[in-house]
Amino acid sequence: xxxVTQSPEALRLQEGESSSLNCSYTVSGLxxxxxxxxxxxxxxxxxxxxxxxxxxxxxxxxxxxxxKKESFLHITAPKPEDSATYxxxxxGYNQGGKLIFGQGTELSVKP
Amino acid sequence: xxxxxxxxxxxxxxxxxxxxLSCSPISGHRSVSWYQQTPGQGLQFLFEYFSETQxxxxxxxxxxxxxxxxxxxxxxxxxxxxLGDSALYLCASSLDAxxxxxxxxxxxxxxxxxxxx
Numbered sequence: 551x552x553x554v555t556q557s558p559e560a561l562r563l564q565e566g567e568s569s570s571l572n573c574s575y576t577v578s579g580l581x582x583x584x585x586x587x588x589x590x591x592x593x594x595x596x597x598x599x600x601x602x603x604x605x606x607x608x609x610x611x612x613x614x615x616x617x618k619k620e621s622f623l624h625i626t627a628p629k630p631e632d633s634a635t636y637x638x639x640x641x642g643y644n645q646g647g648k649l650i651f652g653q654g655t656e657l658s659v660k661p
Numbered sequence: 662x663x664x665x666x667x668x669x670x671x672x673x674x675x676x677x678x679x680x681x682l683s684c685s686p687i688s689g690h691r692s693v694s695w696y697q698q699t700p701g702q703g704l705q706f707l708f709e710y711f712s713e714t715q716x717x718x719x720x721x722x723x724x725x726x727x728x729x730x731x732x733x734x735x736x737x738x739x740x741x742x743x744l745g746d747s748a749l750y751l752c753a754s755s756l757d758a759x760x761x762x763x764x765x766x767x768x769x770x771x772x773x774x775x776x777x778x
Binding site: 592595601639641650652653654 | 665692693694696703704705706709711716717719751753755757763764765766767768769770771772
């Protein structure tokens, strides 16, 4: 059964304090691994798609990496506006629009 | 470029009633998926429609149903509402040009917040 586990559930950082979020996954045939950001009262906002082990993608202070079993979202020198829930999801082949989501990591960055 | 539009944004119903939620996808997107988000279960897949046909279905009871129209707009319906149906219902659309084109990136709407009393 396809499954995604994220850790930690919540993370509190001081502004400028770098850290990483973890996403462990099992899927029969990975079509893509996704990272989304969700702000309170809003829908998830797409950040990255990773396709194969060893792949890395960056966007501003965020960098996503992928291995055969895990993905990491590295946050470098975070700012208060990075505070949000970060969601990891996997998509299998022949699954169309079906994503399996983890429970998310709630990130809080204090000034 | 307009995003995914969901209506209504908020609604309150009582147990036993039914509800219909609407979703207008991004222009040109042929796939529409629905998800339920609750604090305890997180985001769970309900179903997906592609070219007016249900292509995938999650593990939800038959009270949850949906459909897609020829213009790709979609509706989902929940009948005989229960307290546990209170949730944020999210619609997502995607182009889905097939597995050879890479992963199918979903764009989400802001959601419809349903409260069942």
